[in-house]
Amino acid sequence: MSEVQTNYTVPVGPLHPALKEPIRVDLEVDGEEIVDADIVVGQVHRGIEWIGTNRNNFVQNIYMAERVCGICNICHPFAYIMAVEKAAGIDPPPRAEYIRVIIAELERIHSHLLWAGVAGHEIGFDTVFYLAWRVREEILDLIEYITGNRVTKAMFQIGGVRRDITEEQLPRIRQSLEYYKSIFSQLGDIFLKDPTIIMRTKNVGILKKEDALKLLTVGPTVRASGVPKDVRVDQPYSAYADLDVKAITPDMLTGTVVGDVYDRIIVRLLEVKQSIEIIEQCIAEMPSGKILAEPKMAKLLNMLKKAEGEGVARVEAPRGEDIHYVRLEAGREGPAAWKIRAPTYVNFIAIPTILKGGQIADVPIAFASIDPCQSCTNRAVTVDRNTRKKTSLDYEELHRLSVEKTRRLE
Amino acid sequence: MSTANIFLIIIGSVILAVAGAFLGLLYRGIDRKLVARMQARVGPPIIQPFRDVTKLFMKENIVPDGAVTWLYNAAPFLCLITSALLLLYIPLFGQTALLDTYGDLILILYLFIIPSLALVVGGFASSSPFATVGAQREMVMMMSYELPLAVVSITVAWVISHVTTANPFMLSTIAAYPVWNQVGPTGFIGVFLLLFTLMMVTPAEATKVPFDIAEAETELAGGVLVEYSGRNMGLFYLADGIKAFAIVSLIVALFFPYNLSPVFGIDVAWLAFIVDALFFLVKVFVLMFFSITLVRTSMARFKVSQASWIYIVVMSLIGLLGLVLIWLDFLV
Numbered sequence: 001m002s003e004v005q006t007n008y009t010v011p012v013g014p015l016h017p018a019l020k021e022p023i024r025v026d027l028e029v030d031g032e033e034i035v036d037a038d039i040v041v042g043q044v045h046r047g048i049e050w051i052g053t054n055r056n057n058f059v060q061n062i063y064m065a066e067r068v069c070g071i072c073n074i075c076h077p078f079a080y081i082m083a084v085e086k087a088a089g090i091d092p093p094p095r096a097e098y099i100r101v102i103i104a105e106l107e108r109i110h111s112h113l114l115w116a117g118v119a120g121h122e123i124g125f126d127t128v129f130y131l132a133w134r135v136r137e138e139i140l141d142l143i144e145y146i147t148g149n150r151v152t153k154a155m156f157q158i159g160g161v162r163r164d165i166t167e168e169q170l171p172r173i174r175q176s177l178e179y180y181k182s183i184f185s186q187l188g189d190i191f192l193k194d195p196t197i198i199m200r201t202k203n204v205g206i207l208k209k210e211d212a213l214k215l216l217t218v219g220p221t222v223r224a225s226g227v228p229k230d231v232r233v234d235q236p237y238s239a240y241a242d243l244d245v246k247a248i249t250p251d252m253l254t255g256t257v258v259g260d261v262y263d264r265i266i267v268r269l270l271e272v273k274q275s276i277e278i279i280e281q282c283i284a285e286m287p288s289g290k291i292l293a294e295p296k297m298a299k300l301l302n303m304l305k306k307a308e309g310e311g312v313a314r315v316e317a318p319r320g321e322d323i324h325y326v327r328l329e330a331g332r333e334g335p336a337a338w339k340i341r342a343p344t345y346v347n348f349i350a351i352p353t354i355l356k357g358g359q360i361a362d363v364p365i366a367f368a369s370i371d372p373c374q375s376c377t378n379r380a381v382t383v384d385r386n387t388r389k390k391t392s393l394d395y396e397e398l399h400r401l402s403v404e405k406t407r408r409l410e
Numbered sequence: 411m412s413t414a415n416i417f418l419i420i421i422g423s424v425i426l427a428v429a430g431a432f433l434g435l436l437y438r439g440i441d442r443k444l445v446a447r448m449q450a451r452v453g454p455p456i457i458q459p460f461r462d463v464t465k466l467f468m469k470e471n472i473v474p475d476g477a478v479t480w481l482y483n484a485a486p487f488l489c490l491i492t493s494a495l496l497l498l499y500i501p502l503f504g505q506t507a508l509l510d511t512y513g514d515l516i517l518i519l520y521l522f523i524i525p526s527l528a529l530v531v532g533g534f535a536s537s538s539p540f541a542t543v544g545a546q547r548e549m550v551m552m553m554s555y556e557l558p559l560a561v562v563s564i565t566v567a568w569v570i571s572h573v574t575t576a577n578p579f580m581l582s583t584i585a586a587y588p589v590w591n592q593v594g595p596t597g598f599i600g601v602f603l604l605l606f607t608l609m610m611v612t613p614a615e616a617t618k619v620p621f622d623i624a625e626a627e628t629e630l631a632g633g634v635l636v637e638y639s640g641r642n643m644g645l646f647y648l649a650d651g652i653k654a655f656a657i658v659s660l661i662v663a664l665f666f667p668y669n670l671s672p673v674f675g676i677d678v679a680w681l682a683f684i685v686d687a688l689f690f691l692v693k694v695f696v697l698m699f700f701s702i703t704l705v706r707t708s709m710a711r712f713k714v715s716q717a718s719w720i721y722i723v724v725m726s727l728i729g730l731l732g733l734v735l736i737w738l739d740f741l742v
Binding site: 008009010011016017029031032120123124125126127128130131134194196197199200359360361362 | 448449450451539540542543546547619620622623630631707708709710711712713714715716
């Protein structure tokens with residue numbers, strides 16, 4: 001008698017209600033238990049880096065960077081302009097640095113609240129989803145008040161920011177921050193004390209500290225595993241060097257680190273609180289002065305056209321470390337090279353570890369717990385020009401190619 | 411059985427099926443509106459489920475390539491017919507059931523299994539991995555809530571068997587001897603625990619959050635129903651509404667068989683019927699609000715292992731505790 005096959009594959013995605021963007025997770029399941037998981041990316045490749053190096057000039061690229069991802073529309077331009085500034089040797093005025101940090105922290109609050117709602121929906125708790133998003137409205141209103149846009153903020157410019165935060169605007173900002181402080185304990189009650197949320201998130205999707213370090217995860221995902229890794233602390237950029245920032249780990253609240261979904265909720269909630277404090281600090285200590293190093297656009301573009309050099313910038317996005325690299329060559333309208341490495345790209349590697357051993361019911365929340373952003377990630381597709389066939393290179397293939405190349409060099 | 415009687419039963423069945431479908435959809439609309447208000451949303455209009463069904467019946471009916479076609483198409487009919495069949499045995503609108511003398515509580519318990527079985531059959535027949543997982547979950551759920559359901563039903567019948575020699579499983583007997591009136595204070599708490607158990611089984615029977623594990627939109631994209639569309643989906647939708655209405659009507663029949671007309675001393679038959687029917691609808695609404703609407707607003711979906719544990723261990727224990735309390739009450 002042949003062996004009875006008990007395992008079968010359940011494809012989650014590319015289109016699935018649990019996924020907000022297209023990606024495919026192939027689950028090998030035995031009944032309800034997940035035996036193995038694999039990730040297939042490549043459904044939302046848009047060629048942003050190519051457009052950035054071939055069609056756009058430096059300033060147009062800010063627009064492009066904002067559209068890498070709808071939610072992280074600050075961390076990408078932030079990293080991009082810092083990389084360009086480093087390469088071209090432009091120094092933004094201190095006031096602009098503070099405004100940048102305020103906007104970045106507003107984005108973090110908005111992103112974490114959005115995630116909290118999505119997480120509620122993933123475990124079938126739609127009431128939490130609607131309430132979390134209602135709470136998020138306030139921060140969107142504030143962002144619109146400061147930047148003129150609800151979502152895509154369009155605040156950044158090479159060498160500074162495009163809009164100032166004036167004295168008259170401060171009361172409105174403080175009012176929003178006070179609102180969040182006043183509801184913070186309620187949010188904590190809902191997300192950390194509700195029995196069903198605890199049932200669905202505690203000891204689910206565990207990523208142990210050793211695994212988190214081995215897999216090089218970033219952002220709240222790694223901090224929830226007890227690794228105090230935060231670019232704002234480790235390598236302070238912009239105004240963060242002046243500010244009092246600490247990497248948040250779940251043991252600050254509970255005293256222990258499990259590395260499960262519940263811990264990731266704790267980290268995100270505490271980060272919302274931390275962001276509020278950072279913004280308050282920024283408002284209190286904001287120096288006066290100009291907001292742009294070079295207000296004349298034509299002059300700035302000419303300057304960048306002549307510049308030569310390389311720049312790498314790291315930004316702590318709501319999802320983790322975001323790295324942009326640019327190379328400037330004299331005589332080019334735009335950068336000669338532009339490389340983006342978004343946080344989800346690294347965090348994806350941890351997904352099989354997080355999912356293995358869990359149940360199918362855990363997949364949506366465990367997967368969502370790294371707050372994945374597919375549109376940031378998709379750029380690892382190779383196209384064979386002769387056959388027009390799309391393939392993605394896996395580890396073995398890359399390893400083989402690498403070995404072959406070494407042999408050729410010998 | 412006389413010809414006139416058969417004719418009456420056929421006409422009555424049709425009327426009950428139509429009324430059940432109408433009320434099932436109406437209650438579903440009210441439920442959606444109330445949930446929306448509690449979630450700070452506007453929500454769909456109350457007639458939305460009727461629009462949904464109308465639209466589903468106009469849509470194309472797709473049968474997936476790998477499906478067992480006849481089984482796949484038969485499952486929704488089986489589900490709808492057995493759901494409607496339930497209404498013939500359960501007392502509705504304050505009257506005795508249409509087929510009261512032909513079936514009792516035990517038959518009703520068996521009939522409640524068949525719509526779920528139809529879902530399982532349809533899920534497996536559709537050959538989708540999501541539906542397969544969903545069907546497995548539905549089976550686990552079915553087996554889990556069967557025990558507390560049986561505990562409640564048998565205890566109620568057992569209580570009534572103390573006061574009458576008539577068949578205690580007959581719903582007309584249960585209606586004649588309301589269970590609350592047969593027990594003292596300790597037993598009263600026991601009966602309350604039984605009611606609580608039955609109300610907790612209701613969301614699972616009606617596949618609503620937190621026990622909509624077999625459908626689980628974010629996990630299984632609709633689970634057992636993932637491949638269904640058009641007419642077949644519409645039939646399942648109708649059956650779902652009828653089933654929810656039937657299970658809540660069963661709670662009313664078991665625990666609240668009271669009528670208003672004797673209280674007011676209304677003798678006119680047609681007036682008494684209207685008053686009792688309206689009172690019945692109010693009872694169904696209140697029970698549905700507490701057992702479905704409120705529960706699904708305030709809870710997250712359980713995992714199948716958790717839900718199964720809750721039913722087999724927690725709910726059965728609460729039911730048995732109720733039984734013990736009633737037993738103690740009889741001893742005193």
